[in-house]
Amino acid sequence: MPLSSDRDVAAPSTERALLQRIEEMSFLGGVNERLACAPDFASACRALVELVWEDRYADAVAFVAVDAPRRLCTVQTVLPAGCDVEPTAEMSIDRAPFATALAGTDPVVIRDVPPLPWMPEPDGGMALIAAPLPIRGTVIGLLLVHTRGDATALEEQRRVLALVATSAALALDAARNEAREEFLATLRHDINNPINVALGYVEMLSDRLKRDGGSPEMLALAGSVAESLKAVADLATNHLHMAAIDRGVAGIARDRLDFGALIGEIVDRHRPAASEKNLTLTHEASSVTVYGDRRQLERVVTNLVGNAIKYTPAGGRIEVETESTPTAVCLRVSDTGYGVAEADRQRLFTKYGRFHRDRAIPGTGLGLYLSKAIVEAHGGTVGAASEVGRGSEFTVRLPRLAA
Numbered sequence: 001m002p003l004s005s006d007r008d009v010a011a012p013s014t015e016r017a018l019l020q021r022i023e024e025m026s027f028l029g030g031v032n033e034r035l036a037c038a039p040d041f042a043s044a045c046r047a048l049v050e051l052v053w054e055d056r057y058a059d060a061v062a063f064v065a066v067d068a069p070r071r072l073c074t075v076q077t078v079l080p081a082g083c084d085v086e087p088t089a090e091m092s093i094d095r096a097p098f099a100t101a102l103a104g105t106d107p108v109v110i111r112d113v114p115p116l117p118w119m120p121e122p123d124g125g126m127a128l129i130a131a132p133l134p135i136r137g138t139v140i141g142l143l144l145v146h147t148r149g150d151a152t153a154l155e156e157q158r159r160v161l162a163l164v165a166t167s168a169a170l171a172l173d174a175a176r177n178e179a180r181e182e183f184l185a186t187l188r189h190d191i192n193n194p195i196n197v198a199l200g201y202v203e204m205l206s207d208r209l210k211r212d213g214g215s216p217e218m219l220a221l222a223g224s225v226a227e228s229l230k231a232v233a234d235l236a237t238n239h240l241h242m243a244a245i246d247r248g249v250a251g252i253a254r255d256r257l258d259f260g261a262l263i264g265e266i267v268d269r270h271r272p273a274a275s276e277k278n279l280t281l282t283h284e285a286s287s288v289t290v291y292g293d294r295r296q297l298e299r300v301v302t303n304l305v306g307n308a309i310k311y312t313p314a315g316g317r318i319e320v321e322t323e324s325t326p327t328a329v330c331l332r333v334s335d336t337g338y339g340v341a342e343a344d345r346q347r348l349f350t351k352y353g354r355f356h357r358d359r360a361i362p363g364t365g366l367g368l369y370l371s372k373a374i375v376e377a378h379g380g381t382v383g384a385a386s387e388v389g390r391g392s393e394f395t396v397r398l399p400r401l402a403a
Helices: 006-037 041-056 151-211 216-246 259-276 294-310 342-347 367-377
Strands: 060-067 072-079 090-092 108-110 127-135 138-147 255-258 280-284 289-292 317-324 328-335 381-387 391-399
Touching (some): 006 151, 041 060, 041 138, 108 151, 151 216, 255 259, 255 294, 259 280, 259 289, 259 294, 259 317, 259 328, 289 294, 294 328, 294 391, 367 381
Parallel strands (some): 280 317
Antiparallel strands (some): 060 138, 072 090, 108 127, 127 138, 317 328, 328 391, 381 391
């Protein structure tokens, strides 16, 4: 009987490998499709665990979110459902097997499986495959698969889970960021509401003290409370908004907008503050249209006008001007304030870039950083010219886009 040729032996092996790859691609496609449809982070975690549980023939599958700064792992989902574990149970990141799994970014096979809440009595035939989900160098979660098999089978499982983890990490990170932004938006609202109420009451008290001839000490105290409340509101808003800015100003909602009218509203809103410092605040009104996000652009103008008032001493002057060309809209805010030294100008639009600390001027150092990111997200530019003792001029240019 003639011996089989190498080609005859290789053909079935090649065919099996091809079918295996097709099955893997189909599985990964299912993972991507299910995670993309998940409405939130918790649902995405649950979908991932369900898909792995259904496809990998495992004894148990779990997903834990990793919070590296707090050094905690939080259980999100476990299957089978009868496993004894509390939803969102927290465990130290330093305990086994998390410390081993997080030593790198590739999946690892752990033979000596430590007791875990959902698998309290591991047996000698079981192994744990721990697959980290890294995003931009940071692990956001661990996919933990309790399974059985020889070294070859476990290595094949590990290889497939590495592909799953890479794909799932992107979808879970997107879902987590959407949930975080929704939470931050709610938190901004919940913080600013009571602050605005308190500010309203303080302003009423100030008006009554002025009308009834109240003592200068009480008026000064009311003014100090109002400034403190404004500082808290600014701090909360900027810090909570920074998470979205650092991800590229997610959620720009463009619409046709009369930028000139918006600037006029904001200038009028700042007139009482300018009057208190005996500042001349002028605005050259004009109607200029852009295609942008009103809420975001309102932050930019508020930051620029507010900064001009904060950094201009009593008796100074602030000018707000707008002009347009066939392709661009330009906003200029100039003042006769303290100015910024040439050596410090490169820090003007950086995170936490604060100036004139010796004058005890309140602020977070985030206003210009946020403004630059918002303007650039609209396809525009922002720049500054400044001279110590003579003042500063900030210029914003936005494209005139047709809706």
